[in-house]
Amino acid sequence: MSGYLLEMKGIVKKFGGVPALDGIDLQVRAGECIGLCGENGAGKSTLMKVLSAVYPHGTWDGEILFDGKPLRAQSIRESEAAGVVIIHQELMLVPELSVTENLFLGNEITLPGGRMDYSAMNQRAEALLKELNLTDVNVVLPVSNYGGGHQQLIEIAKALNKNARLLILDEPSSSLTTSEIQVLLNIIRGLKAKGVACVYISHKLDEVEAICDTIVVIRDGQHIATTPMDKMDVKQIIAQMVGREMNQLYPTLERTPSEEIVFEARNVTCYDVEKPERRKVDNVSFALRKGEILGIAGLVGAGRTELVSALFGAYPGRSEAEVWLNGARIDTGTPLKAIRAGLALVPEDRKQHGIVRDLDVGQNITLSVLGRFSNFTRIDREAELKVVSEEIARLALKTASPFLSITSLSGGNQQKAVLSKMLLTRPKVLILDEPTRGVDVGAKFEIYKLMLELASQGVSIIMVSSELAEVLGVSDRVLVMGEGKLRGDFVNQNLTQETLLSAALDHS
Amino acid sequence: MKTLNLKQLFTQYKILALLIAIAIIWAFFSWKTEGGFISPRNLSNLMRQMAVTGIVACGMAFVIIAGEIDLSVGSLLGLLGGVAAVLDVTHHLPLPATIAVVLACGLVLGLFNGYLTAYKHIPSFIVGLGGMLAYRGIVLGVTDGVTVAPVSEPLVNLGQGYLSPQMGVVLGVGLFVLGAVLTWRQRASLARHGLPVPPMWRDGLRLAAIGVVLFAFVRTLNSYEGIPLPVLLLLVLLGVFSYVATQTVFGRRIYAVGSNMEATRLSGVNVQAVKLWIFGIMGLMCALAGLINTARLAAGSPSAGTSGELDAIAACFIGGTSMRGGSGTVYGALIGALVMASLDNGMSMLDVDTYWQMIVKGCILTLAVWVDVATRSGRR
Numbered sequence: 001m002s003g004y005l006l007e008m009k010g011i012v013k014k015f016g017g018v019p020a021l022d023g024i025d026l027q028v029r030a031g032e033c034i035g036l037c038g039e040n041g042a043g044k045s046t047l048m049k050v051l052s053a054v055y056p057h058g059t060w061d062g063e064i065l066f067d068g069k070p071l072r073a074q075s076i077r078e079s080e081a082a083g084v085v086i087i088h089q090e091l092m093l094v095p096e097l098s099v100t101e102n103l104f105l106g107n108e109i110t111l112p113g114g115r116m117d118y119s120a121m122n123q124r125a126e127a128l129l130k131e132l133n134l135t136d137v138n139v140v141l142p143v144s145n146y147g148g149g150h151q152q153l154i155e156i157a158k159a160l161n162k163n164a165r166l167l168i169l170d171e172p173s174s175s176l177t178t179s180e181i182q183v184l185l186n187i188i189r190g191l192k193a194k195g196v197a198c199v200y201i202s203h204k205l206d207e208v209e210a211i212c213d214t215i216v217v218i219r220d221g222q223h224i225a226t227t228p229m230d231k232m233d234v235k236q237i238i239a240q241m242v243g244r245e246m247n248q249l250y251p252t253l254e255r256t257p258s259e260e261i262v263f264e265a266r267n268v269t270c271y272d273v274e275k276p277e278r279r280k281v282d283n284v285s286f287a288l289r290k291g292e293i294l295g296i297a298g299l300v301g302a303g304r305t306e307l308v309s310a311l312f313g314a315y316p317g318r319s320e321a322e323v324w325l326n327g328a329r330i331d332t333g334t335p336l337k338a339i340r341a342g343l344a345l346v347p348e349d350r351k352q353h354g355i356v357r358d359l360d361v362g363q364n365i366t367l368s369v370l371g372r373f374s375n376f377t378r379i380d381r382e383a384e385l386k387v388v389s390e391e392i393a394r395l396a397l398k399t400a401s402p403f404l405s406i407t408s409l410s411g412g413n414q415q416k417a418v419l420s421k422m423l424l425t426r427p428k429v430l431i432l433d434e435p436t437r438g439v440d441v442g443a444k445f446e447i448y449k450l451m452l453e454l455a456s457q458g459v460s461i462i463m464v465s466s467e468l469a470e471v472l473g474v475s476d477r478v479l480v481m482g483e484g485k486l487r488g489d490f491v492n493q494n495l496t497q498e499t500l501l502s503a504a505l506d507h508s
Numbered sequence: 509m510k511t512l513n514l515k516q517l518f519t520q521y522k523i524l525a526l527l528i529a530i531a532i533i534w535a536f537f538s539w540k541t542e543g544g545f546i547s548p549r550n551l552s553n554l555m556r557q558m559a560v561t562g563i564v565a566c567g568m569a570f571v572i573i574a575g576e577i578d579l580s581v582g583s584l585l586g587l588l589g590g591v592a593a594v595l596d597v598t599h600h601l602p603l604p605a606t607i608a609v610v611l612a613c614g615l616v617l618g619l620f621n622g623y624l625t626a627y628k629h630i631p632s633f634i635v636g637l638g639g640m641l642a643y644r645g646i647v648l649g650v651t652d653g654v655t656v657a658p659v660s661e662p663l664v665n666l667g668q669g670y671l672s673p674q675m676g677v678v679l680g681v682g683l684f685v686l687g688a689v690l691t692w693r694q695r696a697s698l699a700r701h702g703l704p705v706p707p708m709w710r711d712g713l714r715l716a717a718i719g720v721v722l723f724a725f726v727r728t729l730n731s732y733e734g735i736p737l738p739v740l741l742l743l744v745l746l747g748v749f750s751y752v753a754t755q756t757v758f759g760r761r762i763y764a765v766g767s768n769m770e771a772t773r774l775s776g777v778n779v780q781a782v783k784l785w786i787f788g789i790m791g792l793m794c795a796l797a798g799l800i801n802t803a804r805l806a807a808g809s810p811s812a813g814t815s816g817e818l819d820a821i822a823a824c825f826i827g828g829t830s831m832r833g834g835s836g837t838v839y840g841a842l843i844g845a846l847v848m849a850s851l852d853n854g855m856s857m858l859d860v861d862t863y864w865q866m867i868v869k870g871c872i873l874t875l876a877v878w879v880d881v882a883t884r885s886g887r888r
Contacts, residue, residue, distance in 0.1 A: 314774055339776035353774055358767035358834035359760075367764055368775040370757045377756040385701060401703060421775060 004065070005030045005197050006084075006166055011050055011062035020046045021060070022221040026199075028166065033188060033198040035212030035229070037205070037241055039412075039440035043221040044201050048168050051199075052086040053079040066166075077106075083165030087155050087172060089438070095144035100125040102143050103158050128157045132187050147301050149180035156187060167191065168199045173207060174437055177299040177466065178501060185211050203440065204467070205234045217241055242442055250473035251445060253452040255291065257476055262460055263288040263429045266322040270306045270484075273317035280306040281319070282484040288429065293451060293461045295475030295492070297468060297500050303484040304464045305348055308431045312338045312345040325428065339368065344427035346419055348434045348464070354418040355406045362388035362402030364417050369424045391420040396446055412443030419447070423454075430454065431462045436470060448474050468497040480504050522828045525879065526843050530850060537854035545854055548732035555729070556667075556804065558849035559738035560585075560797045560813075562842050564820040565827075566742075566749045567793030569841040570786050572824050573753075575766040575833025576632040578787065580621060580639025581794050582816030586809075587643045588614050588798030593656035593808020596663050603662040611795045617643070618791015619784060626783035640817065647810050657807035667803025670734035679735065679743075680726035687718045738800045742842070745793075749838040762786060766833030819848055822869070826876040847872065 008026040012019060021043045028034050038044050049055050051064065053073035064071040066082055073079035076086075093102045100118070103125050109117045125139040134153055143151060152172055159167055169188075173181045181204075188198055188211055202208055208215065215232055217224040217240040224240050264287045272278040281303040288294055296304050310319040313334040323332050325342055332338035335345070347353035356364055365388050366373065373384045388402045395416045399409055406414060415435065422430070432451070436444045451461055451474060465471050471478055472495060480488035480503040488503035537545040544550060564581050571578045592610045595601045601609070621639055625632040671679070691711050698705045729735045753759040761782045764772040773779045797816075802808050827844030829836030851872060855865045 312774075334778075335774050336776045336778050345774060347771075347774055352768075353770050356764050356768040356771050356834075358763055358830075363760065363764075367760075367772065367777065370760055370777075374757045377752075377758065379755060379757055379760065381697070403703070425776065 003029060005032075005067060006051075007063075007065040008047075008051065009063045009065070011047065011060060011064075013046055013050055013055065013060040020221050021050070023062070024218060024221070024223045025226075026216060026223075027226075028197045028199065030165070030197050031192050031195045032214065033192055033200055033212045035208040035215045035237075036199055036201045036218070037208065037215060037237055038218040039241055039410075039442055042218050042241070042440075044218065045170060046221075047218070048086060048170060048199065048201065051079070052076055052084055052168060054086075080162050080164075083163060084168070085159040085162050085164035085166070086168040087152075087159055087170065089171040089174060091151050091155060093143045093151055093154060093158075096142055098142055099129075099137060099139040099146075099154055102154065103128065103139075103161050105158075107162065124161070125157075128161055129154075131160070131190075132157055133183070149176045149183075149300060152176060152180070153184065153187070156184075160191075164196060166197045166199070168201075170201045171203065171438065172200075173202060173204060178468070179299070179505075181207060203438070205237055208237070209234055219243055238441055241440075249441075249445070249469075251449040251452060253449075253456055255452065255456045257292045257455070258290045258458075260290045261287045262290045262326055264324040265307075265311055266324065268307055268310055268319070268321040270303065270310050270315050270319040271317050276318060279484050280317075281310065284481070284484075284486050286479055286486065286489070288460045288462065290460055291455045291458045292476050293455050293463060293474055295471035295478040296462060296464045296481060297466075297471045297478055298481035298487075298504050300466065302481040302504065304481050305433055306484075307481070308345060308433055308462060308464055312343055312431060314338075314345065314347075339425050339427075342426075342428035343431065344422040344425050344429070345431040346415075346422050346433060346435055348437065350411070350414055350418060350438070355414050357405075357407055359406060360403050361392075361397075361399050361406050361409065361417055364406045365391055365402075365420045365424065368421045387424070391424070395420050395450065410440070410443075412439040415439050415447070416443065419450070427459065429460045429462065431464075433464045434466065435463060436465070436467070444470075468500055471500065472497065522880065523840060523843065526827065526840070526847070526876075529876075530843070530847060533847065533850050533854065537850070537857065541854070541857050545857060548728045550853070550857070551728055552732045552736060554849055554853045555739045556736045557853060558845050559736070559742045560801045560804070561816065561819045561823060561848060562742045562845040563738075563745060563793050563797040563800065564816060565823040565841040565845045566745050566838055567790040568817075568820040569749070569824050569827075569829055569836055569838045570753075570762055571632075571790050572821070572829045572831075573766045573833055573836045574762050574783060574786050575769065576625060576783065576786070577636060577821065578621065578632060578639075578790055579636030579817050580643055581636075581790065581820060582813040582818070583640045583643035583647065584614070584617060584791065584794040585798045585801060585813035585816050586811070587617075587647045587650070588795045589802040589812045590647045590651050590656065590798075590808045590810065592663070592799050592802045593659055594650060596660050596802075597656050597658070597808070600660075603660070603666075606663065607799060610799055611792060614791040614793075614795025614798070615788055616791070618794065619788040621791065622784040622787025625787060626780040632787075636817070644814075647812075651808060651810045653810050655807050655809050659802060659806045659808070663799075663803050664806045665737075665803070667738060667800050667805075669737045671737065671740055673730040673734050676726050676730050676735045679740075680722045683743075684719050684722050688715060691715055738804065741796065741800065745796075746838060746842055753838055758782070758785070763834055767835070819845070822873045823848055825880075826873060828880055831877075844876075847876075 004027045006028040008024065011021050011024045013021040024047055036044050050060050053076055056074045057072040066084065071082055073082065094105065100121050104121050109120045111117045122139050129137050129139065132153055137146065137150060143154065173184060176184060185207065191198065200208060200212055209229065212229050214226060214228055215237055216226045217237065219241060266285045268281055268284045269279060270281040272280050284307055298304050306315055309315040310321050311323055311332060313332045323330050330341040332341060332343060356367065362385065366384050370379065373380045385402065392399065392402065397416045398413050406417060435447055439447065455461055463475065472492060475492050478490045478492055478495065478500060479486060480500055482504050490499065534546060564585060568578065568581065588610050591613055592606055595606045595609060621635050624630045624635045695705050695711065761777055764777065765779050765782050769779055801812050823844035824836065824841045826847050827840030829841060848869065851869055852865065855868065
């Protein structure tokens with residue numbers, strides 16, 4: 001059975017006696033791209049952490065053969081030396097350092113005396129980026145000058161600089177725009193041609209379909225199937241992932257959106273935090289009807305997150321906005337005022353802005369409405385727990401107990417907790433910023449269903465999303481933003497991804 | 509497997525490790541002083557010494573849990589103690605008026621620190637550093653750099669008085685009953701929500717341990733003069749702060765702000781107000797500590813409270829409060845204060861040089877935090 005670059009055999013990893021991985025096998029050939037699929041909590045990330053020695057050899061059972069030799073790395077450094085490099089979902093670049101400095105972080109080329117050999121490093125950095133067709137990057141500028149998409153590609157360059165023979169990409173495209181994803185996929189194709197093997201983890205199955213040769217599906221820590229991609233389609237992958245047939249990705253619900261306009265944003269302008277003369281959002285106005293789901297599409301950096309943050313009083317820089325609810329001007333200067341007025345925002349970055357790590361699941365859910373359970377000051381724990389239990393049941397939030405740490409939940413369930421927290425404020429207008437980022441297929445469906453139910457009860461929803469399929473799947477109407485301006489307003493009838501994309505890219 | 513269980517036990521009940529540490533420290537000093545250390549007289553003295561640090565540590569625990577730090581408390585304590593002495597000695601104000609004025613000053617200065625931190629976005633470290641210098645300067649100005657004495661009888665009594673032994677017994681019994689009721693209610697609540705209830709023997713054992721400690725506490729102090737008033741005040745504060753931290757909206761928000769301020773703000777919590785009031789409470793605690801300190805020494809000294817902020821901060825960290833904010837307990841901070849006070853007291857009894865005392869305290873602080881970090885479950 002040689003010919004494999006990597007063989008993982010019978011990997012078992014337990015947390016506190018509970019197996020997260022229960023005897024997983026994985027084989028990768030040189031130049032092959034494996035799509036590792038599974039719902040959140042299936043064990044994908046755990047498996048990759050075993051492989052990249054985030055969990056050192058000895059903390060798990062089983063065997064890893066790399067190039068036919070056993071790999072027993074004790075640290076990420078050792079596994080990288082062997083040629084296994086992982087690119088994490090969160091970017092691991094130091095924003096203040098230059099592109100070159102980031103590329104060589106930990107592997108600096110030095111002159112005698114420990115001085116950094118900048119000219120050699122810059123040269124090598126430029127060559128690397130050229131290989132990736134990243135010609136518009138100036139390697140001496142700080143990484144923070146570049147957007148999320150470029151940063152992701154710089155991460156890949158950094159991995160290549162370590163002579164990676166097996167590249168693990170964990171959700172590499174979650175912050176990329178459609179065109180940037182194409183660049184990424186092309187780069188991976190190039191790497192495959194050079195004999196670099198890849199393990200590609202993504203919830204976006206169309207990418208997996210486009211790039212992967214073999215699909216490995218795991219579920220609940222068990223290996224389900226290894227199938228060549230040409231014998232499968234996305235539907236079958238989903239069926240294997242969830243263990244049942246998913247006939248539809250988007251729920252349907254008979255609704256009759258009313259014509260009554262409840263919410264209006266007028267002349268929203270946001271100025272860049274660093275360069276106050278630059279406008280991140282430039283004089284945007286729109287209206288929202290009662291019970292309407294309004295999708296906001298656009299490329300990353302189009303100003304969508306800034307727009308909704310400004311409406312909610314959460315934009316960190318200077319912003320101007322006129323917000324009207326039910327015909328009256330409302331003050332949404334701070335999140336507290338916005339919530340009191342009837343708005344709610346589920347933020348894009350769950351870890352930074354959504355969950356509170358040191359509080360348990362229940363305490364996270366009630367954080368927004370704590371005052372409701374107290375008379376004068378004392379929290380009525382009974383009343384609080386009652387609401388928490390109801391919420392957990394309503395959103396089908398999977399947790400063994402409300403007293404568990406929020407960090408023990410999978411991404412999808414954390415998202416449901418954040419959603420529940422904001423829904424408890426009984427908003428009239430619910431703003432969802434990338435509500436299904438890093439959320440598995442099953443939980444996505446449930447979140448969409450919840451959105452439709454809320455809309456049918458008269459809640460108006462604004463959904464910012466980078467997934468065009470999702471925007472088309474659930475919205476009644478779609479706004480397209482580009483470079484801080486409104487570029488289009490479409491009723492979602494016979495609307496295609498191409499229409500939205502060309503509107504987003506339009507420079508006229 | 510056995511060691512694993514032990515480690516789990518310590519991770520779960522960090523407080524147990526601290527209590528064992530105290531037992532070791534006490535046993536060591538008792539052996540070295542041939543029993544002098546655990547004489548009722550010395551323990552009474554030790555508790556009284558601890559009271560000032562303990563009062564400040566109560567407030568500091570909230571500040572640190574909220575993810576901030578306050579370096580000005582030592583100087584603020586000195587300033588407010590000095591104000592108390594000046595009002596009492598120079599202006600002959602009646603005791604209630606003195607207390608009221610000092611508390612009001614403490615609250616205002618604390619809120620001022622909080623305002624600069626929460627609303628003007630000056631890092632609390634800098635506000636504290638500035639306050640540390642400025643408040644100490646004001647003390648020196650107010651007292652002209654000389655000790656203000658003698659302090660009037662009622663004020664001295666506040667720091668040196670005792671609760672009558674009968675009242676002490678009543679208090680001890682009352683606290684035990686309270687502990688029993690709370691344990692019973694907690695069990696009932698867990699059972700009602702279908703959650704695993706710890707075995708009866710474990711709660712029984714815990715309650716018995718509380719009983720033994722209370723009995724020993726009351727008996728030891730009663731066999732000297734009774735429970736010192738500062739210690740009584742500290743007990744009351746422990747109760748109030750624990751209640752606020754675990755039972756109230758404000759308490760929950762302190763933890764939330766410290767753990768993830770941005771997420772808390774987006775949930776519609778006025779995080780600036782939370783921070784403002786945490787510093788306000790800190791100021792109040794400095795006022796109480798300043799009063800007790802002046803009363804205990806029967807004089808307002810311009811150097812009172814010097815490096816008090818370090819003792820209080822060390823007590824919090826020894827007691828398991830997280831540096832990053834978001835977790836910690838008030839009783840932990842007080843046990844930390846007890847560790848610091850025991851070291852001070854024991855080493856003074858042994859006539860250890862001051863420089864050695866500082867070295868030992870520094871090492872203990874570092875060691876305690878290392879143990880805390882090493883037993884934390886997550887690797888990050």
